[in-house]
Amino acid sequence: MPSSRTSGRTRRLAAAVSLSATVALLAGACTGTDSTGSGDDSANGKDVTITFWHGWSQDNETGAINANIASFEKLHPNIHVKVVANISDDKSEQALRAGGADAPDVVSSFTTDNVGKFCDSKVWADLTPFLKKDGIDPAATFPAPMLKYSQFQGDQCSLPLEGDAYGLYYNKTAFAAAGISAPPKTLSEFDADAVKLTIAKGDGYQQLGFMPNYHGYESAPSHYLSQWGAGYFGPDGKSNLATDPSVAAMLTWQKNLIGQLGGFDKLEKFRTSFGDEFSAKNPFETGQVAMAIDGEWRTASIADDKASLDWATAPFPVPDALASSYGRGYQTGTIVGIAQGSTKQAAAWQLVKYLTTDTDAVVSFANAIHNVPSTIAALNSPKLDADPNFKTFLDIARNPNSTTTPASINGGAYQVSLQNLGYDVESGKQTDLAAGLAATAKEIDAAVNQAK
Amino acid sequence: MTDVLSTPVSLAAPGGARSAAARPARRRAALQWVAVHSVAVVAALFFLLPFVFVFLTSVMTDRQALTSDFWPQHWEWGNYAKAWETPGFLTWWRNTLVYAGAGTVLTVVSSVPVAYALARFRFRGRNLALMAVISMMMLPPQVTVIPMYLFWAKQLHLTGTLWPLIIPMAFGDAFTIFLLRQFLLTIPKEYVEAARIDGCGEVRTLLRVILPMAKPAVAAVALFQFFYCWNDYFGPQIYSSENPGAWTLSYGLESFKSAHHTNWNLTMAATLLVMAPVIVLFFFAQKAFIEGVTLTGVKG
């Protein structure tokens, strides 16, 4: 019975324009029958005001989320949502741990790395009972990697709300000038192309093929490592950086590419001349670099910035030995959850359910902010933006080999540790890779242990 | 200290030697004038150019702000209006004024009697109390922040408001107490005794005799406290930032750059708007301010 209601709503929304009378009727019925465990009287039609904190700050983003909230309030006339924008994870977590009447009921986070912290500390409530009660089968609703990054050790304390996928952006003009006909599919092709695309100017570059340095905006170790499908932690829960050969392979590949492109110091000097990542001065948009690894949102930014650029997107290349996995990429996304301490969990769940599972809500939001939609139904929706450069990322998101960084009890601290090692390796401060990896693994284990 | 000199003085050459050297001395003086003022001009450029650049950028278009141009093509005064209209900017202003205003009044009111007692009363443990004041003055706020945060969040549920910033000001501020005490020590005892002979109690002596004489010092510490609150970043970050309705200018300004797509021109306009009140206040209260700073360092 509950499951039929969910799918019923999907159909209803698809037909919403012509059947507004029915909508009103069904909506009334919906709120009348809902009741999920603890808390408030929203299920009985009593007025409830819930607070929703999110991190979006740009006008187009807040506009899109507010539009979704308005549709939600129309469906649930007795639930009022107080939206607070531009809140960081640190702040919402601080408020949730402190508790009190002003703490939010529904929270979102851009950092899936923190899911482990949210779930393990029980600061975010487990959503499994709510999903069960409403007959939502997560595996049939959400793409597998997104489902994975929104849970921790079986505790589904969050649900995905739009996702991000990482791929290759390339400058078609530069490709043509260098005589390259198609985007590279393996890393050796990629390295060769990066060298071909590099044009020197004095002791710097007029155009650089690719900026491999870890501070080169999105060229972070974790984004590269997805092309190897690295797991970070072994079955015993301990860091496997020292034993997983893909980590050493990635660090070596990046260091080699740096050598081929002119060396770390020269690249670093060029990097510091880059403009802000999130501005029209982004080095890919200015033509300073011919290829870049970046997220799907860049497709919208390039259009917004009106960059005079002939560009296209493709999946980021994979190691030669794993050529068959081409098409994969790093995935992450925004997650949304309910405060453990909230006294209005039933109403909060209605909002979370609407935002994360309502196909139209997910699709329109994804189109508005150019993110990857986070339900299987939305990914297949015909209403989804059909721009081919954007579609690349939808395909990466659907690719079964795409991976994400695993949730850890202490959030993304293990990635910070790996990043620090990366900085030392690329700059030549750490030359003994094996020793560096062993020390970093030890550091990660100590930090995880400290958080237990 | 003076003995370094006592010997040279006794061996000083007769005054006649000076007049013979008068002309080269005058030339030397002229050269010195040029040298000193050249250095001063260079130094002034170092101190003032940042303001000039910030101001000129604040009236450029966002496109020009990303170039290396020095002079604005069009004077975009509208940037200030745009910066002003940033969502939340007015709230940050109001909160900052409330924090700085209430904080200053409470601090002065609660610190004056303490400073007076430490400067005038004789009691055992006075030195110890003074050392405690100095220790508190030197204490990095981060040392006590964890228990204090838990106290405000878990016991009083006041985080996300301005109260955790304002309430502590009602219990004296170590720096203010210390400065006021230093000043009160310089007021001759006779005034107090005269007041006492006139039958004034301590409270009335303080209010009628001492405070009027200590006006410059009180003005200085009030200014210091106002600026401290105005500039405070750590306090609002910890105690009030989880509620955007309780952000102050210092905290809000930092998020400004992201909210404006990193538009430097608007960011610089907002930066100047935050600096302006402090600078205006300084020009009105320059004397009290300089006196106050001098008081912090000179003659314990």
Next chain:
Amino acid sequence: MALASGFRRTSTALPVPPALRRKRRRERARTLGFLSPWLIGFGVFFVYPLLSTVYFSFMKYDGFRAPVFTGLRNWTYVFSDYPFFWEGLRNTLWLVVVMVTLRVVFGLGIGLLVTKIKSGLGFFRTAFYLPYLAPPVAATIAFAFLLNPGTGPVDHYLGKLGLPQPGWFNDPSWSKPALTMLAVWGIGDLMVIFMAALLDVPTEQYEAAELDGAGPWQRFRYVTFPNISPIVMFAVVTGVIQTMQYYTQAIVAGQVASGIIGGSGEQFEPGYPNGSTWTLPQMVYNLGFQRFDTGSACVVALILFTISMAFTSLLLRRRSGFLTED
């Protein structure tokens, strides 16, 4: 506590006539009355949180679930397993040595300069003083703009002059010098203090030295410096203590330069770039309010406390003037 016992001793030391005892009791009540706001403040905002910090340094506490006693675990974690601790301590010490030295040297230099200026004194004094008033967050954002590689004016003019164009806040080897430059810019407070001290040096001493044929350097070495050395000492010690608390500029510079802003919902990597601006106070924030490892945060807080108090005691000893009686 120490205070209370001090009072008690006064009253029980000697047998005193009742009238005197009444007077003393009145005086004691009066003293207590005057001191009361601060006594409460001292207890609530100093003694209690300090003891509590010691307590939490032995507990595992995430701010949400009940605290659990874990002995020395947090201490060993911070000292031996937390890789950022020594890095932060090194950075803090770098700042203490370089920033304090340069601030005192430049503050004294500008102070000297001001005493020599004959024309336009008011203008120059204001010009030198003004940056000190700029709110730290605003000043740091302004400097991040001025020094921004690629788009900032400083970078542009350095390039025009054919000088190296460092990455400043984006380059790990230049980020601390950039912060130091920001600190030297805001030197107005030291300038005023030194200026006042320099004007207090008796002119007869200079005249005497000049008669003695002492050059400018000798005059500074044998007349000026001995006279103002207590002020220099004061500036150094308070500078060290201020630098131990160095927080706002470092965190704002890192956030603005990295393009990752605390409010935007993204996670910020403190100490950007490469941990080069990472200091002890930021560590307390990072451990306590980002990692929610309250216990380890308290360990770092206590280390910070110990170092600060060591320097404070230096101040109390070297400048006994701090504690003059009347």
